[in-house]
Amino acid sequence: MTPSASRAAVPERSGRPAPPGRPPGRRPPRMVSALARAMPFPAGAGLARVLVERNVMAYRRLWVLLLSGFVEPVFYLFSLGIGLGALVRTVTTDSGVEVPYPVFVAPALLAASAMNGAVFDSTFNVFFKLRYARLYDSVLATPLGPRDVAVGEVTWALMRGSLYSGAFLLVAAVAGFVRSWWALLALPGAVLIGFAFASVGMWATTYMRSWVDFDYVTLVIQPLFLFSATFYPLAQYPGSVRWLVEWTPLYHGVALERALMLGDVGPGLLVHVGYLLAMGLLGVWGASRRIERLLLS
Amino acid sequence: MIEASGLVKRFGDLVAVDGIDVSVQRGEAFGFLGPNGAGKSSTMRMVGAVSPPSAGVLRLFGMDPATHGPQIRARMGVVPQRDTLDEELTVSENIRIYGRYFGLSRAETRRRATELLQFAQLTERADAKVEPLSGGMKRRLTIARSLVNDPELLLLDEPTTGLDPQARHVLWDRLFRLKRRGVTLVLTTHYMDEAEQLCDRLVVMDGGRIVAEGSPRSLIECYSTREVLELRFAEEDLTGHARAVEGIGERTEVLPDRLLVYVADGDAASSEVHRRGVQPLSSLVRRSTLEDVFLHLTGRTLVD
Ligand SMILES: Nc1ncnc2c1ncn2[C@@H]1O[C@H](COP(=O)(O)OP(=O)(O)O)[C@@H](O)[C@H]1O
Ligand SMILES: [Mg+2]
Numbered sequence: 001m002t003p004s005a006s007r008a009a010v011p012e013r014s015g016r017p018a019p020p021g022r023p024p025g026r027r028p029p030r031m032v033s034a035l036a037r038a039m040p041f042p043a044g045a046g047l048a049r050v051l052v053e054r055n056v057m058a059y060r061r062l063w064v065l066l067l068s069g070f071v072e073p074v075f076y077l078f079s080l081g082i083g084l085g086a087l088v089r090t091v092t093t094d095s096g097v098e099v100p101y102p103v104f105v106a107p108a109l110l111a112a113s114a115m116n117g118a119v120f121d122s123t124f125n126v127f128f129k130l131r132y133a134r135l136y137d138s139v140l141a142t143p144l145g146p147r148d149v150a151v152g153e154v155t156w157a158l159m160r161g162s163l164y165s166g167a168f169l170l171v172a173a174v175a176g177f178v179r180s181w182w183a184l185l186a187l188p189g190a191v192l193i194g195f196a197f198a199s200v201g202m203w204a205t206t207y208m209r210s211w212v213d214f215d216y217v218t219l220v221i222q223p224l225f226l227f228s229a230t231f232y233p234l235a236q237y238p239g240s241v242r243w244l245v246e247w248t249p250l251y252h253g254v255a256l257e258r259a260l261m262l263g264d265v266g267p268g269l270l271v272h273v274g275y276l277l278a279m280g281l282l283g284v285w286g287a288s289r290r291i292e293r294l295l296l297s
Numbered sequence: 298m299i300e301a302s303g304l305v306k307r308f309g310d311l312v313a314v315d316g317i318d319v320s321v322q323r324g325e326a327f328g329f330l331g332p333n334g335a336g337k338s339s340t341m342r343m344v345g346a347v348s349p350p351s352a353g354v355l356r357l358f359g360m361d362p363a364t365h366g367p368q369i370r371a372r373m374g375v376v377p378q379r380d381t382l383d384e385e386l387t388v389s390e391n392i393r394i395y396g397r398y399f400g401l402s403r404a405e406t407r408r409r410a411t412e413l414l415q416f417a418q419l420t421e422r423a424d425a426k427v428e429p430l431s432g433g434m435k436r437r438l439t440i441a442r443s444l445v446n447d448p449e450l451l452l453l454d455e456p457t458t459g460l461d462p463q464a465r466h467v468l469w470d471r472l473f474r475l476k477r478r479g480v481t482l483v484l485t486t487h488y489m490d491e492a493e494q495l496c497d498r499l500v501v502m503d504g505g506r507i508v509a510e511g512s513p514r515s516l517i518e519c520y521s522t523r524e525v526l527e528l529r530f531a532e533e534d535l536t537g538h539a540r541a542v543e544g545i546g547e548r549t550e551v552l553p554d555r556l557l558v559y560v561a562d563g564d565a566a567s568s569e570v571h572r573r574g575v576q577p578l579s580s581l582v583r584r585s586t587l588e589d590v591f592l593h594l595t596g597r598t599l600v601d
Contacts (some may be wrong), residue, residue: 045367050397057394058385138381140347142398142446143367296347297308 009289044147044288050160051139051152069075070164073113079103080231081177094233094255095264099179106177107257108230110168114161114190115250116221118198121157123205123217129153130205130294140267140295150202150288154280157198158191165190180263196199196276199283200249206276206290234262249279298323298481299344303353306339306505313339315505316353321483323449325465326476329485330587331502332599337485338378340502341454344483345346345375371399374443378454378485380435382427382442389414389423392442399446409445416471417441432459435463440471451475453484457491469494487599489587501591508594513587520593521585522547524563528556528570530579540576550592559589 081102091104129135136149165187172178201217208214228250234242245251255271259265299321306314314336321327329337342348343355346362346369355362357369389410396406414420417437422430430438436456437501443451456472472495476482486492487577492499493513501509501516509516526546530538539551545566546558556577560566563582570580591599 047398047399047400050400053397054383054386056393057390058383059314133384134379134381135383136470137377138395139398141345141370141375141377142395143371143400144398255404296349 012038035099043141044145044151046148047144048148048152048155051144051148052156055156057276070167072116073109073164076109076113077102077106077168077172077175077177080109080173082102084231090236091233092206093258093262093264094229094235095259097262097264102175102177103179103262104258105231106172107261108228108254109167110172110186110190110261111193111250111253111257112225112230113168113225114165114193114255115197117161117164118157118194118196119201119217119221121160122153122198122201123208126153126202126205127208127211127214130291136291136295145287145288146296147161147284149291150199150284153202154195154198154284154287158194161194161198162187162191165194179279180261182259182263182265183261186257186260189253189256192273192276192280193250193256196249196253196283197279199280199287201283203283203286203290206294207285224248226256230254249276252276298358299483300356300465301344301353302352304340304343304355305352306336306343306348314343317502317507319500319504319507321450321481323393323481324479326482326484326495326497328483328492328496328499329502330487330489330496330499330591330599331485332487332591332597334504335487335502336505337487337502338454340376341452341483341485345373345452346370368532371446372449374446374448374451376436376439376443376451376453376456379460380439382435384427384428384439386430387424387426388419388430388438391427391438392445395442396445399581404498406445409447413441413444416444416474418467431464433460433467436464436468437471440468444475448480450481450483453482455485455487457486457488465491487515489591491590492587499587501587501594503595503597505589509590516587517585517592519590521589523561523585524566525583525585525589526558526560526566526570527557527581527583529554529579530574530577532557538575538577540568541573545569545573548593552598557589557592559585 084105085101088101090098090100092098095102139149140146169178169183169187172182204217227245228248229245230250232244237245252272252275256269256276259269299319301317301319303310304314304317304319317340329340331337339348342359342363343350346357346366349363352400357373360369362369383394386394392410393403393406396409397403401409414423419434419441420437422434427438429434439584440453440456453472457468460468472482476495482495484495496513498512499510499516500507510519511519528538528542531537533554535551539549539556542549542556542558546560548559550557550559558566558570567580567582570577572580588599591597
């Protein structure tokens with residue numbers, strides 16, 4: 001799942017700006033514009049990529065900040081994998097395979113860090129740009145529309161996220177915690193997890209009034225991090241709790257990454273993919289609608 | 298370029314713009330003059346195709362902003378009331394990335410950035426951060442940025458509010474140049490001198506409505522006298538003095554700190570005031586301005 005796919009999900013090309021300084025080109029056919037209006041998705045000009053370009057420009061001088069996002073999950077991996085791993089030794093996964101503890105926990109940390117990175121980018125950073133820097137006010141005075149803003153910011157979060165995920169996978173592989181070539185797909189998997197959380201995170205951010213509201217984000221993220229079959233198999237939970245966990249998003253992310261990194265692949269994975277994809281698309285839809293409400297009123 | 302009729306903007310129960318008719322032609326410099334809260338910014342945001350009208354008809358370059366927002370915005374430049382510069386980027390990057398938002402190539406944005414920085418007299422600051430710039434510089438950068446797509450129509454919402462007189466004059470000079478180049482200017486202001494300086498034609502707005510329309514000169518001719526005699530007194534309460542000078546001018550306005558007597562000949566009126574035995578602390582004769590027009594039309598001053 002990449003951002004371009006999310007853009008393709010909303011086929012609207014009529015919004016292309018006419019070349020500046022010249023009279024308007026051919027107007028879009030009436031049917032297309034009627035369709036564009038009828039669509040529940042707020043308008044965009046298909047220019048989300050230039051917002052990504054803007055973020056790259058802003059971060060060129062801040063590349064040290066980029067490093068920090070990579071260090072944390074690696075610390076977790078070694079502290080848990082080696083420390084706890086010495087006590088626990090092996091774990092039997094929910095699909096009945098017995099594996100050493102670091103091998104068990106590494107995919108979960110990958111999924112969790114994809115979530116954390118995406119949420120951080122799409123909440124704190126977006127909140128700042130939305131309420132303080134008023135970046136989107138100036139962006140929306142150009143041909144770009146609210147959907148471009150949502151898609152652009154989510155894409156940027158995913159680009160950063162995949163950088164971290166790729167580095168983490170590499171470290172895990174070198175340390176011998178990866179069992180299968182399927183693990184290569186764990187990188188797109190992490191991007192998918194990022195997509196789901198970044199877009200919903202951005203949506204939630206549009207409702208925030210002050211920095212205090214970010215405590216709610218922690219309130220949601222923390223339990224997800226701890227209880228999504230991250231550190232032990234789902235089988236440890238009593239039935240009703242297990243049922244609940246199976247509905248939460250990070251669980252699907254962890255299950256997907258674990259299956260891929262252990263090479264335990266089957267059609268059942270499509271359920272996880274579908275869940276995360278749906279969540280991501282819903283988030284982009286909600287975020288663009290809210291940006292339209294807030295800034296184009 | 299702009300055709301609006303019966304344009305309304307509501308925010309909940311509040312009516313910010315209450316049915317205005319406006320038409321702006323190519324090459325014109327058009328102004329909205331009015332005090333804070335008159336509905337100028339709300340109007341500008343509708344014209345900028347970033348705020349849907351609550352009622353009425355709006356056509357920009359002949360297009361409907363509800364369906365052709367991106368195409369319309371591609372041909373306009375916008376200077377919002379509050380600077381929305383990108384403080385994470387440098388001065389030159391601000392212009393370049395803005396060009397990219399309009400779909401220009403990187404090479405083209407670089408070329409225009411050089412040119413526009415020169416126009417805005419910011420070439421030396423090209424690689425500086427935005428944050429430490431002075432208010433006037435930030436404003437000039439915002440204007441430079443708004444020109445990156447070579448707009449046919451430039452919208453300026455209170456372009457010089459909050460700037461010192463010198464910075465304002467520098468800005469006015471830049472806007473004059475744009476006007477000479479044939480860029481259509483639409484600006485809002487609550488400074489009557491700004492309106493007089495820059496606008497060929499303007500509307501006076503109050504409480505969401507247009508109360509008068511015309512060129513600065515015709516408005517003054519229509520709604521005011523040629524000269525104004527300003528009288529200041531030692532006393533707090535001016536009503537007694539107002540009664541004493543009654544009939545000298547066409548009209549007398551009582552402001553908190555002075556009396557304004559509207560007359561054709563100020564010096565003659567001044568002599569008449571003295572003849573009646575009224576002794577002001579100071580008396581001053583000046584020409585009528587748009588401020589007087591506004592006062593006449595609404596009974597209030599523009600800037601308080
Ligand atoms: N987004 C908004 N939500 C609610 N009220 C608004 C909004 N924008 C402007 N207003 C109100 O509309 C009125 C006109 O405001 P504005 O258009 O900003 O006037 P001006 O620019 O002439 O000062 C004011 O009473 C203002 O409080
Ligand atoms: Mg205003």
